Amino acid sequence: MYHHSASAAQSAVGFATSVLDPRPADHPKDAITFQRCTWCGTAMYHRLLCPVCQGSDLRAERSEGVGTVRHSTVVHRNTPAARNVSLIEMAEGFVVRGRVMGPPIGIHSGDRVRLSTAKDPVRGEPVFQLLDEPYRAWS
Numbered sequence: 001m002y003h004h005s006a007s008a009a010q011s012a013v014g015f016a017t018s019v020l021d022p023r024p025a026d027h028p029k030d031a032i033t034f035q036r037c038t039w040c041g042t043a044m045y046h047r048l049l050c051p052v053c054q055g056s057d058l059r060a061e062r063s064e065g066v067g068t069v070r071h072s073t074v075v076h077r078n079t080p081a082a083r084n085v086s087l088i089e090m091a092e093g094f095v096v097r098g099r100v101m102g103p104p105i106g107i108h109s110g111d112r113v114r115l116s117t118a119k120d121p122v123r124g125e126p127v128f129q130l131l132d133e134p135y136r137a138w139s
Contacts, residue, residue: 032063032118032126034094043093065115066091067128074104088113088128098126 035058036043037050049056072086084104089095100107101116113128120127 032065032090032096032115033060034063034090034092034096035059036061036092043090045094045096061092063090063092063094063115066131067096067113067115069100069107069109069111069113070095071109072100072104072107086128088126096126098128099123100128100130102130 032045034043034045035047037053037055038057038059039055040050040053042050042052043061044051044058047058050058067088067090070087070089072084074082075085076082082104084100084107086098086100086107087095088098088100099120100111100113107130112131114131116127116129118126
C-alpha cells in the first residue's frame with residue numbers, strides 16, 4: 001500500500017496489524033480483545049468498521065471477561081455430543097459468540113458468566129463458565 005507521507009504509512013500498517021492480531025505484546029493469552037470506536041465510543045468484536053458511525057479508527061482494548069448470557073441454544077450437528085452455542089453480552093457492551101461450560105440444557109438467558117479460555121482448541125471460540133451455578137436452586 002503506497003502513502004504519500006511516512007506518518008500515514010505507519011498508521012495504515014498499525015491499523016492492519018490491529019485487525020489481524022489486535023492483541024498487544026504484553027497482553028495475556030486468555031483474554032478477549034475487543035475494539036472501541038474512537039469517534040462514537042461503540043464497543044464491538046472483530047469488525048473493520050464501526051456499526052454505528054461507519055468509522056474505521058478503532059482501538060483495541062482488553063475485556064475483563066465478565067458477561068451475561070443473552071441467548072443460548074443446543075446444537076447436535078457435527079459433534080458426537082450435544083453442545084451449546086451462546087451469545088454473551090460482555091460488561092463492556094459488545095456481544096460475542098461462544099460456549100458455556102456445563103450441561104447444555106442448564107444454561108439460560110440472564111446467567112452471569114466469566115471467561116475461562118479465550119480460544120477453544122477445537123472450535124476456536126471463547127469458552128465461559130457460569131458464575132452463579134451453585135446457587136441456581138435457591139432462586
